[in-house]
Amino acid sequence: MNILKNIQTVYFVGIGGIGMSALARFVNLKGVNVCGYDKTETLLTKELVCEGMNIVYKDAVSEIPKNVLKADETLVIYTPAIPKNSELLNHFISENFTVIKRAKFLGEITKDTLCLAVAGTHGKTTTSAILGHIMAHCNMPVTAFLGGIAENYNSNFISRGTEISIVEADEFDRSFLTLSPDIACITSMDADHLDVYESDAEIKKSFIEFSNLVKDRTKLLFKKGLPLKGQDVAISETAKFEGQNVRIENGGYVFDLKTPSITLENLTFFLPGHHNLHNAITALGMSILAGTPVNGLPEALATFKGVQRRFSFKIRRDNLVLIDDYAHHPTELNALFQAVKEMYPEDEKLIVFQPHLFSRTRDFGDGFAESLSQFDEVLLLDIYPAREEPIEGITSQWLLEKVALPGKLVSKSVLLSEIKKSQCRIKLLVGAGDIGAEVSVITKALENEN
Missing domain, CATH: 3.90.190.20 (Mur ligase, C-terminal domain)
Structure with a gap:
């Protein structure tokens, strides 16, 4: 956590973003003063203000609080979604403040933890939320930074301890390459963000580069069929982590989970769609690899309520x-x-x-x-x-x-x-x-x- 040493204030440029606000909540929990700017007031920014953060909605230097004037005591974090002509961002850069991207900050605050990173062009948020809920429900010392609002917590931030971190490994502008994952998954490698990547091949190359960050390949889970080395995940077909005997009962999935070490029978999961079931199997696998007690997994999975705006x-x-x-x-x-x-x-x-x-x-x-x-x-x-x-x-x-x-x-x-x-x-x-x-x-x- 050296990045926050001697820092009195962290200023977030784009604080209302779903990823940025989770980081702001983390810093706030550490007792550091949190300020920020966003374009519009939302329910999320109102919640951050209620939690003690100072937020403005005008991109102007005049809006910066007086306690943010000392460059050596202030860290500035920005999201790539902020326009390059932002008055605030350019002021901080010109005045020699320490200014870093969101992804770099996430990498810094999680590098000394057992870092569980969820990557993929689809499924990151749901998989991360299931994983965070499972581990929190099983009393693991985990902090989870989510890209959506988990219904169980009405938040994009879960804090039950600092030994383990759960992060979404975002492929946009290759920001996931700033992470230090100990356990990771890749849910998909479909073409996307072609405004950033030159081709589908470039995206796949970037995911492979991310997979190489995981030193122990038994700790990398991926959707069966992807050109990766590690342990594959599938539903109703042979894989290292496999959902078997899938059926629908009482409006939810009931299935068995087969892993290299154990088989858990009659697990219940209430999110519709095979893609969500695949996310659940992946999250269960990562939980097991992280040492979560398996006797708590069935109840943890069955009590997961979902993520806002995901079915x-x-x-x-x-x-x-x-x-x-x-x-x-x-x-x-x-x-x-x-x-x-x-x-x-x-x-x-x-x-x-x-x-x-x-x-x-x-x-x-x-x-x-x-x-x-x-x-x-x-x-x-x-x-x-x-x-x-x-x-x-x-x-x-x-x-x-x-x-x-x-x-x-x-x-x-x-x-x-x-x-x-x-x-x-x-x-x-x-x-x-x-x-x-x-x-x-x-x-x-x-x-x-x-």
Whole structure:
């Protein structure tokens, strides 16, 4: 923890981000003064303020508190999502403050712990949350930094001790290469972030480079079929860590877990979808490798409630099921469809989808269209730009024209009325942009209808 030695204040530029806020909570718990900036006030930033942090929403030097003026006593952490022309960020750099990326700070504060790192283009947050819950439930001395809000804790931060850390190993801008993992997993290596990587081959190369950080290859778990060395994970096919005898009972999965050392029978897991079951098997495997007492695993897994915006049920009644999900890649949409079809095979399904990033929409346009075409009805919102400028010709209308069923491009102002018009019993609100902010409004409106 030398990075915080003699530091009085940590200033987070982009403190409201899901990864940044978990780090802010960690620093705050250490008794260090926490300040920060974010573009907009959210429920999460309000919670951070209630926890004692000082947050501003104007990117201006005049907003910096007086106790942040000493460069030698202040550490500045920023997220890559912050624009390069940020007045605050450039001020800290020009005034010779110590300024580091979020990923480097995460690597520094976890390098002297037993570090469990969860990597993959899909499944990081759910796997990390399951892993964090299992180990916390089994009284392991763990701190978990999550990329989503775990329902069991209503937080993206779990703190039960400092000997073990759980982190999401983010492949975006290769930041996972700053970690020192003792135990790791790779859930998937699909092409993504082609705005950062030149090709699919470059992404795979980066994941292989990450896997090489794990010195003991028996401590690396990966989805069966990936070109890696370690121990593979699978469902209903031969693997080192294998889910066997999978069946659905009382709205959840019941299965047996076979590992190289033990077999656990009749485990229960309540998150829908084979992708989530795969995440659970991976998390169980990592827990065992970290020395978690196996007698506590069945109850720990059965009590996991899920992660907000990962197949989150908002309404469940006879005439309507409303589901909120973060999926923003064709593979994730396919996994979502598999899960909802398995649970509701006879019902028609409406998907409301907000594409995330112009570059991702362009790069995977045909894949998105094929995934969306599996549903019965499609409503598309405009592309959420996040960190990007528009790309000529790449719009939601362009994507909609590729979809093989009638769909509609809608604005947020008419979204609720369009959802109400649909006769589909199963309705899904999907995407990684600000569609999440619409979910509570839509849920409240539909709850008040019979």
